[in-house]
Structure formats: C-alpha cells, structure tokens
Amino acid sequence: MDISERPRRSALYLPASNAKAIAKARTLPCDMVVLDLEDAVAPEMKAQARAAAVAAVAEGGFGHREVAIRANGVDTEWGLADLAAIAGSQADAVVVPKVDSADDIARYQVALADAPAAMRLWAMIETCAAIPNLNAIAAMAASTRLSLWIMGTNDLAKDMRAQLTPERTPFLPFLSLAVAAARAHGLAILDGVCNEFRDLAVFEAEARQGLLFGFDGKSLIHPAQIEPCNAVFSPGEADLAWARAVIAAFASPENQGKGAIRVDGRMAELLHLEQARRLVAVAERIAAVA
Known part of the structure; x- marks a missing residue:
C-alpha cells in the first residue's frame, strides 16, 4: 500500500x-x-x-x-x-x-x-x-x-x-x-x-x-x-459515491484517453480521478482495520 x-x-x-x-x-x-x-x-x-x-x-x-x-x-x-x-x-x-x-x-x-x-x-x-x-x-x-x-x-x-x-x-x-x-x-x-x-x-x-x-x-x-x-x-458516503462514479466513468471505453469528462452533471478531470482513487483506497484501508 x-x-x-x-x-x-x-x-x-x-x-x-x-x-x-x-x-x-x-x-x-x-x-x-x-x-x-x-x-x-x-x-x-x-x-x-x-x-x-x-x-x-x-x-x-x-x-x-x-x-x-x-x-x-x-x-x-x-x-x-x-x-x-x-x-x-x-x-x-x-x-x-x-x-x-x-x-x-x-x-x-x-x-x-x-x-x-x-x-x-x-x-x-x-x-x-x-x-x-x-x-x-x-x-x-x-x-x-x-x-x-x-x-x-x-x-x-x-x-x-x-x-x-x-x-x-x-x-x-x-x-x-x-x-x-x-x-x-x-x-x-x-x-x-x-x-x-x-x-x-x-x-x-x-x-x-x-x-x-x-x-x-x-x-x-x-x-x-x-x-x-x-x-x-474518514471519507463520507457522498464523497465516496462521487469518487467511485468518477473512477467508473474514466474506466468506461468511451472515455478512454480523455482528460476531462462529465460525471453526474459535474466536470471531472484527471486530477479528480487521482483524488478519487486515493479516497477509495483510504476508505478500503479503514474498513479493513475496523
């Protein structure tokens, strides 16, 4: 990790x-x-x-x-x-x-x-x-x-x-x-x-x-x-939901290679993808030791 x-x-x-x-x-x-x-x-x-x-x-x-x-x-x-x-x-x-x-x-x-x-x-x-x-x-x-x-x-x-x-x-x-x-x-x-x-x-x-x-x-x-x-x-549920949506959206085939996309009506860039991955990783680590 x-x-x-x-x-x-x-x-x-x-x-x-x-x-x-x-x-x-x-x-x-x-x-x-x-x-x-x-x-x-x-x-x-x-x-x-x-x-x-x-x-x-x-x-x-x-x-x-x-x-x-x-x-x-x-x-x-x-x-x-x-x-x-x-x-x-x-x-x-x-x-x-x-x-x-x-x-x-x-x-x-x-x-x-x-x-x-x-x-x-x-x-x-x-x-x-x-x-x-x-x-x-x-x-x-x-x-x-x-x-x-x-x-x-x-x-x-x-x-x-x-x-x-x-x-x-x-x-x-x-x-x-x-x-x-x-x-x-x-x-x-x-x-x-x-x-x-x-x-x-x-x-x-x-x-x-x-x-x-x-x-x-x-x-x-x-x-x-x-x-x-x-x-x-700890990451809140709303923040985690947004983070997972950003990760899923960037992983979608139609978004491959894009630097900015729209997720649930909001703009998401690659910097948001990096933040989302870290947030989810922290949440998973917290859950593992809870």
Whole structure:
C-alpha cells in the first residue's frame, strides 16, 4: 500500500510512564499511538519512561496502529539517550519536538544513523522559528527519514504569546502554510491537539477546521476524542459515491484517453480521478482495520 493511503486520522499521545494507559491503547480505535517521553513525563521519571516505552513497543499488541515514541529534544540532557534507545527499538517512528530548521532535521538524521531503515522521523512544528523555514524543513524529506509533521499548537501559542481560542484565529495562516509545505514535499501532516476533551462538540468543530485545511488527521490527548476524530477524517458516503462514479466513468471505453469528462452533471478531470482513487483506497484501508 502506498504510504499516502494509510489512514492517519487519530494519533493518541500517552505518557510512556503510564503502563495502564498503554495497555488500554492496544484496544482503542486510534490509527496511531505516540508514547511520550517529553512533555508528559517529569524530569525524575525520564529514564524510567524511556525504558518503559521501548519495552511496550517490544511487547507489541498494537495491531494495525502505528507506534511512535516522542523523544526529548536533542539539545536537552535526555535527548541523545532517548534517540539511542528509540533507534534500537521496534517503533515505527521517532517524534522529535521543536524543530526550528532544516539543520535540526539533519542532526536527528545523524543521531538515528543506526536505526532500522524502516524507522521514520516525525517532526513537531511548534515554534516561531520554524514558520519562516517550513519549506526548507519539508524539503529534507527527500534525503532523510522525515515523513510526517505534527503541529504543536500549544507550544506555538506559548512561543507567540498568543491566545489559543476555539477559532484558532492567530494560527490560521501558519496552519495553511504548514499544510502547503508538507504537500509540496510529500509529507503527511497532523493537526495539533485540542485541549477540550469534555465538550466533544468543541473538539469536533476544531477537527472539522483541520479537515478543511487539508490535514490528514489530528493528534489527541484523551481517548474520548478518538471516535469523533475518526468520523471527521474518514471519507463520507457522498464523497465516496462521487469518487467511485468518477473512477467508473474514466474506466468506461468511451472515455478512454480523455482528460476531462462529465460525471453526474459535474466536470471531472484527471486530477479528480487521482483524488478519487486515493479516497477509495483510504476508505478500503479503514474498513479493513475496523
């Protein structure tokens, strides 16, 4: 399966030090699990959490879910030890925080030199310094393990001294720029967390905003957010019906070789055929793991 067809609707953060939460994650319908060694772990628990994350990945049981470990920054006292441990683990990816520039990606690439070839690098975009460097950072995907971005809107709000309201008005230009840079260089990209996990209507509205911007999915802080997140980022029945109609129409003998045709009263071009095929592939993948 093309990596772009892999569902990445929901990525649940869990403290790597919480064995009970990790055990529960193996039963939850999220597409991705991120075992956190950074923000969710107190300094005195860092080494213990590191060992627990590696052990949890080795134990397995996560099924179809991608499993990543979020390291502390390479410039912290724990960062290099985290990267060494993760490189020797069976995690699908390492998540690295507060990436400011392409040079940061290069440093992480070197630090992961001994990791399995299949291990991916996922970067957090969450600082003011990263914003003018988005294209340069994304371009590193061509020569490194970098394959996915996660927006860190909480840290970005702190860095900007901006207010993180439900509308996210101060951050809208940056969300759009990040999606555009990611798409230009073939990266997957996830929207940042929503701090509201009690009022799921607020969460759903933010998730729909992320879908509107073109994000593949969203990072989550609570299991209650998984189901509404999956619903928002799953192809809808109307969209799937249109996609299948476009695929069938272009496959029809009378439309062979045409670049633009009419489908159910609407114009469809080859770019719509490409979008339709991807949408159906994602829907089939979701159905296969449901």
